[in-house]
Amino acid sequence: MMQEKETKKEEREIVIPGETIVSGxxxxxxxxxxxxxxxxxxxxxxxVEQSGKLVKVIPLSGVFIPRRGNVIIGQVIDISFNGWMTDINAPYSSFLPLMEVPRFIDKNNISEFMDIGDFFSAKIFSIKQKGIDLTFDGKGLGKLEDGMIVFINPNKVPRVIGKEGSMIKLIKDETNCKITVGQNGLVWIKGEKVEDELFAKKAIMFVTEKSFVNGLTEKVQKFLQEEKEK
Amino acid sequence: MAYNKRLDGRKFDETRKMTAKVGVIPNADGSAMFSFGDTVAYAAVYGPKQLHPQHMQNPEKGLLRCNYSMLSFSVSDRIRPGPNKRSTEISKVSEWALNPSVLINEFPNTVVDVHISIPQADASTRCAGINAAALALAHAGIPMSDMIASVSIGKMDTQLVVDVNKAEEDYEEGEGATDMAMSFMNKSGKLTHIQLDGKISAKELAEAIKLGRQTCKKIYEVQKKALKEIREEKN
Known part of the structure; x- marks a missing residue:
């Protein structure tokens, strides 16, 4: 593996705060x-990532910092008269208004739709001084029933999704599971059998562990084939 | 008798053996261990996260909060666990030493908690603590303008020495022992923290700061190596 690394195009370098990346x-x-x-x-x-003249640093660690439009997976932590207080693994509190649910809900019995501890996928609608507002407006967003929740490092999410979703599509096709990856690092997996779900989980964990490697998609394909043959 | 030979045989400008490691506490957002010989410090960073109590929240900037504690078995006489006058002071001082480089103002209403624990002490604990904390902050992905390194400079009688240990701290001959803890930013070379315990002339102080700045460059190299090593483990 070491040799392969050297022959492949130059590895991306790790930098630390205060270090000079390039000069000029x-x-x-x-x-x-x-x-x-x-x-x-x-x-x-x-x-370090250089694209043309632009030099930027891709973080390897750190908590999830919410941005508008992010699709996230959250958990209900409290119910108020007009919606749900939620935990989305971010440093700010988040709220999902009752109005976002497309069907009728009895105002006196909100927990009928989602109770404390339930998971859902949603999009970040706005980030204000007092907190984050969520919305169900988008494809495939809503309460998550059954399935399995896996937690990964939020900084590895782009790797799990891959270029234009190539990686996640590969895992979905090979494992026959429905997968939603939240930008906050929560992943929802739903398959027909528990074995399928565990297999998908294993594949996702493989990606997060090997996120430094070049040509990861091929490696994952190989890994999936090998695992299937077992 | 003048202090012309160090008690443990080191050169005057030589630190004890330094080791650094990051990612030692899996549950924390960032963590690190740093040691000077027998002085060992562990730092764990949590956050940015929501700040409680709420009245401490600042809508204009984030807050850095340090908590230094010496574990009860860190020295030969057991020390009562929990905060005391000394640890409260060092917590505050560590916070001030690190604050100039930490850029957390883009996360208003939040706090970054740094917990520094000393499982084994042989003087210079605050310096080891600050070094570990700087490593842990970088490892936690907190934006920082610069790395921070910290070292203690001592004056034994009239001789300046680097990285004081417990035996030297208790030196009593001649003018006695003077102990200075100081922290520097690496790139800019700016001093972020200095403390003096003892007596020193202005001329010697200037020399001590120069010596401290040089030593911090060496410490920075150790920190840099620790942070860059991570990749090999993961591959």
Whole structure:
């Protein structure tokens, strides 16, 4: 494996805060970096990515910082008169209004639709001073029934999804499971059999552990085939 | 008798053996261990997370909160666990030492908690603690303008020494022992924290700061190595 790494195109470098990534007037500082005279300096711990002139740092760790439009998976932690207080694994409190549910719900019995502890997928509608508002407006969003919830590092989510969803599509096809990956690091897996779900979980864990490797999609394909033959 | 040979045979500008490791506490968002010889510090970082009590929340910026504690078995006389005057002071000082480099203002109303524990103490615990905390903050993915390294500079009689241990701290001959803890930003070389326990002249102080800055560069290399090693483990 070591040899393979060396022959492949250059590994992306890890930088630490305050370290000079490149120096020269030609570069532009992107996310997680700043310019100081000639030099581009990292402000976060992570991998360097250069696309043309733009230099940015992709974080390897850290909590989920919500952005508008993110699809997330959350859990109900409290019920109020007009909606649900939820936990979406972010540093701010989040709220899902009752109005978001497309069908009629008895206002006196909100827990009939979702009770404390239930999981759902939703989109971040707005981030305000007082907290985050969620919405069900979008394809496939709503309460999650049955299935399995897996927690992964939120920074590995882009790797699990892959370029234009290639990775997650591969896992879905090979395991016959429905999978929703929340940007906050929660993954919902639903298959016909528990074995299928566990297989999908194993594949997702494989991706998160090997997220440094180049050409990961092929490796995952191989891994899935090998596991199937067992 | 002048202090012309160090008690443990080190050179005057030599630190004890330094080791650093990140990711030692899986449950934390970021964690690190740093040691100077027999002084060992563990730091765990949690956050950014919602700040309670609510009245401490600041809608304009995030808060950094440090908690330093020496574990009861860290020294030969058992110390009563829990906060005391000394640990409260060091918590506050560590916070001030780290704050200038931490960029958490983009996360208003939140807190980043840093817990520093000393399982084994042989002087310079606050320096080891700050070093571990800086590593843990970087490992937790907290935006930082610079890395921070900390070292203690001592003055034994009239001789400046780097990284004081317990035996040196108790040195009594001549002018006695003076102990200074100081922290520096690596890139800019700015001083973020300095404490003085003892007596020192202005000229010697300037020299001590220079010596501290040099030593912090060495500590930075150890920190850098620890943070970059992570990839090999995961591959």
């Amino acid at each position: 007037e030609d570069y532009l500082p992107g996310e997680g970096t700043r310019r100081e005279k000639e030099e581009i300096i990292a402000e976060r711990y992570g991998l």
